[in-house]
Amino acid sequence: MEYFISFDNVYYSYDFNDEEDSTYYENYAVSGINFSVKEGEFLAIIGRNGSGKSTIAKLANALIFPSEGVVTVLDIDTTNEEYLYEIRQNVGMVFQNPDNQIIGTSVEEDIAFGPENLGVPREEMIKRIEFALKYTGLTELRHNEPHYLSGGQKQRVAIAGILAMKPRCIVLDEATAMLDPIGRKEVMSLIKRLNEEDKITIIHITHHMDEVTNADRVLLIDNGRIIMEGTPKEIFIRSEELKEAGLEQPQITTLVNELADEGIDLPRDIITVDEALEHIKPLIAR
Numbered sequence: 001m002e003y004f005i006s007f008d009n010v011y012y013s014y015d016f017n018d019e020e021d022s023t024y025y026e027n028y029a030v031s032g033i034n035f036s037v038k039e040g041e042f043l044a045i046i047g048r049n050g051s052g053k054s055t056i057a058k059l060a061n062a063l064i065f066p067s068e069g070v071v072t073v074l075d076i077d078t079t080n081e082e083y084l085y086e087i088r089q090n091v092g093m094v095f096q097n098p099d100n101q102i103i104g105t106s107v108e109e110d111i112a113f114g115p116e117n118l119g120v121p122r123e124e125m126i127k128r129i130e131f132a133l134k135y136t137g138l139t140e141l142r143h144n145e146p147h148y149l150s151g152g153q154k155q156r157v158a159i160a161g162i163l164a165m166k167p168r169c170i171v172l173d174e175a176t177a178m179l180d181p182i183g184r185k186e187v188m189s190l191i192k193r194l195n196e197e198d199k200i201t202i203i204h205i206t207h208h209m210d211e212v213t214n215a216d217r218v219l220l221i222d223n224g225r226i227i228m229e230g231t232p233k234e235i236f237i238r239s240e241e242l243k244e245a246g247l248e249q250p251q252i253t254t255l256v257n258e259l260a261d262e263g264i265d266l267p268r269d270i271i272t273v274d275e276a277l278e279h280i281k282p283l284i285a286r
């Protein structure tokens with residue numbers, strides 16, 4: 001297996017019939033998408049609202065199937081029904097609204113739901129739940145009712161439920177969008193650890209540019225097409241194109257570029273505050 005997930009010239013149309021004039025409309029949400037993700041990679045997908053990000057996420061998880069082109073997971077065509085279960089077990093999805101993902105009346109019960117559905121034997125299931133609780137720091141909250149947790153804790157419950165299914169890839173579709181800064185940090189540090197320590201492949205869809213700086217690679221989507229692909233540094237230096245796609249480069253990148261324009265000796269591809277400080281401190285040292 002060269003790639004964990006691969007999109008080969010993928011189109012997806014949300015077709016609909018207009019009842020009034022009984023016309024059949026094609027409505028392409030994504031057109032001609034080509035990209036691959038290697039096992040263990042951290043891929044970020046950015047793009048304005050309606051650009052096609054969620055459609056890509058659903059195609060990657062075999063929740064929907066290409067109108068044209070092919071999506072493969074683990075070298076298996078997602079339209080191959082024989083392996084549907086295997087694909088969905090290996091590609092876990094975390095969605096935007098944590099409240100829509102709660103199934104159980106306790107944290108523990110919620111985490112058990114996925115492996116239970118997979119028919120995991122009881123002994124093994126107990127082990128997996130313990131592991132998932134510990135990994136996500138939820139052991140103390142195991143008997144709590146999920147609805148009363150904070151947003152960040154709810155998303156950690158969602159991730160724990162996926163971990164209990166032992167996936168090799170997790171797709172987060174704007175999973176931090178409804179969280180406060182603390183909740184966002186909790187979730188981001190969790191997915192960073194899953195990727196770095198446990199080599200779980202991550203596809204992180206977000207509109208927070210600061211969540212992208214850690215990614216190995218970034219895809220910028222606009223109007224259903226990939227319009228830019230590269231490392232975070234390669235993407236964030238192109239401020240004009242980002243603006244045209246409805247996004248903004250990180251403020252720190254804008255700042256160092258303005259300083260560089262004034263003749264101050266700073267690299268233009270700085271994307272984090274820490275990196276900026278490293279370069280600025282020697283300049284002001286007395």
Ligand SMILES: Nc1ncnc2c1ncn2[C@@H]1O[C@H](COP(=O)(O)OP(=O)(O)O)[C@@H](O)[C@H]1O
Pocket residue numbers: 014027028029047048049050051052053054055056
């Ligand atoms: N269920 C649906 N039926 C019809 N059109 C849809 C549906 N879901 C999304 N779309 C349309 O497809 C396009 C891409 O949507 P989506 O993939 O949700 O984008 P994003 O996640 O980037 O906001 C948008 O134009 C959206 O209106």
Ligand SMILES: [Mg+2]
Pocket residue numbers: 053054055173174
């Ligand atoms: Mg979306």
